[in-house]
Amino acid sequence: MKKEDCFYLGKIVKKYSFKGEVLAKLDTDEPELYENLDAIFVSLRGNLVPFFIESSQLHKSELLRIKFEDVETEADADSILKSELYLPLEFLPKLEGNKFYFHEIIGFKVIDEHFGEVGTIKGVNDSTAQALFEIDRDGVEILIPMNDEFIDKVDKPNKTIFVKTPEGLIDLYLEDE
Structure with a gap:
């Protein structure tokens, strides 16, 4: 998956628990649209790497608390901290009327x-x-x-x-x- 085929969804801003959970700040007016994703691309060293999501929920309205599969420890979470998150363009909701991306x-x-x-x-x-x-x-x-x-x-x-x-x-x- 290339970055130009994706849109920027947000950034992992901090660790949430010692079990590898992280909090992501989403760049959207409607964070609830992204609460039940199965997977997301994480930008690591210039590459988009797919990460599968075990569970996620909104946290304090604009943060998304994410538990990724295979991110089990604080050290795992540290390795993806401050990483940008991307989704394929087809995940963007369709905009009506004069609204556009x-x-x-x-x-x-x-x-x-x-x-x-x-x-x-x-x-x-x-x-x-x-x-x-x-x-x-x-x-x-x-x-x-x-x-x-x-x-x-x-x-x-x-x-x-x-x-x-x-x-x-x-x-x-x-x-x-």
Whole structure:
């Protein structure tokens, strides 16, 4: 299983018991969707290794307490501490309407109500306070905040996102040309 075929689910943050149980912090608004998994991929030394889950339950609402098969001791648990957890993309719940996962909109066209066709999404920058569409327009990068007020419609079948940005925002990136 390759990382690009998976999504980041969370990270093992601490040991829970001397029997090898661990607590994982999940990167999701709906941790209950992942309470009854059979297996999960653990990133170890750059490889995704499948681990089978003996039991798991939510702990203090956002942490998942996991008992893996073959992780029996504190030393075993130490060896996977701080490891990232991944699941295959097909485990992602389907999103309806204008909701989308960042990975699924790469390559979508962006059309602005005032400006017209802006370009193609080549990535999402979510390292800032507000996530940004990274759009390529003939080699020029245009950043548009992923703000609900700006996103008019997400047309998944036609791989197009319609936006309504403040007038002049897109032109700021094109003034030097």
